[in-house]
Amino acid sequence: MSLDKNGIAKRIAQELKDGYYVNLGIGIPTLVANYIPEGIEVILQSENGLLGIGPFPAQDDVDPDLINAGKQTVTAIPGASFFDSASSFGMIRGGHIDLTVLGAFEVTEKGDIASWKVPGKLIKGMGGAMDLVAAAKNIIVAMQHTDKEGNSKLLKECTLPLTGVNCVKRIVTNLAVIDVVEGGFKLIERAPGVSVEEIQKATEGNLIVEGEVPEMKI
Amino acid sequence: MNKVVKDAYEAIKGIESGMTVMFGGFGLCGIPENCLKVLAESSIDQLTCISNNAGIDNFGLGVLLRKHQMKKMIASYVGENKEFERQFLTGELEVDLIPQGTLAERIRAGGAGIPAFFVPAGYGTEVQGDKEVRIFNGKPHIMELGLTADFAIVKAKYGDTMGNLIYNKTANNFNQPIATAGRITIAEVEELVPFGELDPNHIHTPGVYVQRIFQGTNYEKRIEFETIRS
Numbered sequence: 001m002s003l004d005k006n007g008i009a010k011r012i013a014q015e016l017k018d019g020y021y022v023n024l025g026i027g028i029p030t031l032v033a034n035y036i037p038e039g040i041e042v043i044l045q046s047e048n049g050l051l052g053i054g055p056f057p058a059q060d061d062v063d064p065d066l067i068n069a070g071k072q073t074v075t076a077i078p079g080a081s082f083f084d085s086a087s088s089f090g091m092i093r094g095g096h097i098d099l100t101v102l103g104a105f106e107v108t109e110k111g112d113i114a115s116w117k118v119p120g121k122l123i124k125g126m127g128g129a130m131d132l133v134a135a136a137k138n139i140i141v142a143m144q145h146t147d148k149e150g151n152s153k154l155l156k157e158c159t160l161p162l163t164g165v166n167c168v169k170r171i172v173t174n175l176a177v178i179d180v181v182e183g184g185f186k187l188i189e190r191a192p193g194v195s196v197e198e199i200q201k202a203t204e205g206n207l208i209v210e211g212e213v214p215e216m217k218i
Numbered sequence: 219m220n221k222v223v224k225d226a227y228e229a230i231k232g233i234e235s236g237m238t239v240m241f242g243g244f245g246l247c248g249i250p251e252n253c254l255k256v257l258a259e260s261s262i263d264q265l266t267c268i269s270n271n272a273g274i275d276n277f278g279l280g281v282l283l284r285k286h287q288m289k290k291m292i293a294s295y296v297g298e299n300k301e302f303e304r305q306f307l308t309g310e311l312e313v314d315l316i317p318q319g320t321l322a323e324r325i326r327a328g329g330a331g332i333p334a335f336f337v338p339a340g341y342g343t344e345v346q347g348d349k350e351v352r353i354f355n356g357k358p359h360i361m362e363l364g365l366t367a368d369f370a371i372v373k374a375k376y377g378d379t380m381g382n383l384i385y386n387k388t389a390n391n392f393n394q395p396i397a398t399a400g401r402i403t404i405a406e407v408e409e410l411v412p413f414g415e416l417d418p419n420h421i422h423t424p425g426v427y428v429q430r431i432f433q434g435t436n437y438e439k440r441i442e443f444e445t446i447r448s
Contacts, residue, residue, distance in 0.1 A: 046388070047318065047319075048244045048247075048388050048391050049244075049388050049390055049391050050387075050388050055447050056445045056446055056447040057445075057446060057447065058446060058447060059446050062441070062444055062446065063387070064246075064247065064389075064439035064440070064441050065247060065248070065375075065386045065387040065388060065389040065439070066387045066388055067244070067245065067247050067388050067441075067442075067443075068388075070443065071244075071245040071246075071247070071298070071442040071443050072442075072443040072444075072445035073441055073443070073444055073445050073446070074445070076387070082387050082388060082390060083390065084322075084385075084390045084391060084392070084393070084394035084395060084422070085244070085270070085318070085319075085322040085390075085391045085392045085394075085395065086322040086323055086325070086326040086394070086395040088319075088322070089318065089319030089320075089322050089323060090323075092319060093319055093323075093337065093338070093339070112342070120307075123303065123306065123307070123315075124295055124296055124297030124303070125293060125294050125295035125296050125297065125315040126294065126295070126315060126317055126318075126345075127294050127295040127317075127318050128294070128317070128318040128319060129317075130317035130319075130320075130339040130340050130343065130345060131317050131318060131319030131320065131337075131339040134337075134338035134339040134340070134341065135338055135339065161343065161344055162342055162343040162344075163343065164339075164341075164342065164343065165341065165342030165343075166342075
């Protein structure tokens with residue numbers, strides 16, 4: 001059946017490789033940290049100037065000078081490093097982060113992404129999202145396949161203001177794993193128990209289905 | 219040379235209505251609380267404020283906002299401030315939302331004498347506007363300009379009497395680049411020590427960038443989202 005947020009996070013965690021430096025956006029992406037596979041080590045980067053985000057602190061260890069990009073209190077792992085924001089984004093823009101995971105409102109078959117603004121309703125600012133999508137060498141988008149009314153969020157063109165263009169490579173939704181390729185969305189895996197037809201119906205952009213599409217193994 | 223001033227009141231002397239002021243901090247982490255407080259008590263207004271965020275409704279930059287002392291805000295994310303959203307949507311406040319990395323680099327470049335540079339962030343979005351676009355390595359980049367301010371106000375954990383600064387953990391954030399980009403830089407610190415006491419290997423901001431420094435007091439160090447492990 002359709003995955004929940006944790007299911008999406010679990011599947012994305014399968015993309016992690018030992019030694020990866022990873023940036024996780026707010027929302028579903030932060031859950032990926034809970035599913036890092038046994039035996040591999042990844043180091044989490046926080047755009048506000050920390051390499052080596054640790055678990056949330058115990059009550060006694062809460063430190064107002066130690067927060068993540070979502071402004072939650074965190075800890076730092078042994079071996080962490082602190083640095084300023086210009087250096088942090090140099091790390092990101094310079095392509096030094098191995099994997100970036102972030103959420104989206106809409107993604108297109110050309111790899112455009114809209115994730116920061118809903119005109120008239122949500123104009124909080126883009127934060128680091130545009131920097132991350134423009135420069136990251138490996139981006140995975142974690143999102144729901146459709147909105148609350150059942151409308152597809154995998155589109156031909158974004159209706160909302162863009163965060164970036166031609167930048168998304170892989171999308172993991174509650175229904176599927178999809179890669180953005182020449183010609184559109186290529187269906188790579190189905191969520192357990194979800195049919196190709198269901199995914200087709202939920203995808204407004206061009207969906208490319210080749211051969212037998214396997215189920216996610218989670 | 220004496221860079222030490224008594225307190226925030228003395229530190230902000232010379233800040234006038236209509237000026238451009240940069241404030242260090244990320245959310246409420248590392249914000250110059252003392253200077254923000256005395257600015258909010260003053261009659262200085264029409265400020266152009268540059269900071270990553272706009273504080274929360276009743277603390278940090280949010281107070282300057284609520285008292286209508288801001289003409290314009292340049293920031294990357296203002297989500298935690300409802301008053302901000304309101305003033306923005308009604309047009310009372312001019313806003314420039316800039317990608318966080320671009321903002322940090324514009325400030326760093328401003329302090330480092332780089333008038334313009336090219337970045338990929340924002341290409342193809344409303345951030346591009348009518349900025350110059352050039353292709354580098356087969357990828358489009360937009361031209362962004364260095365950013366400086368009349369006054370830069372930063373907060374550090376340690377500082378010495380000649381303005382050398384050391385920041386603490388993630389309370390560094392925008393403080394380090396901002397310290398370089400003010401015509402006049404004010405530093406408030408948790409612990410002011412004599413010149414010569416700080417380890418040269420550990421200094422984040424060499425004192426050349428700082429014109430005024432003072433021992434801060436009564437830091438609240440509020441936390442926006444206290445999150446503990448279950």
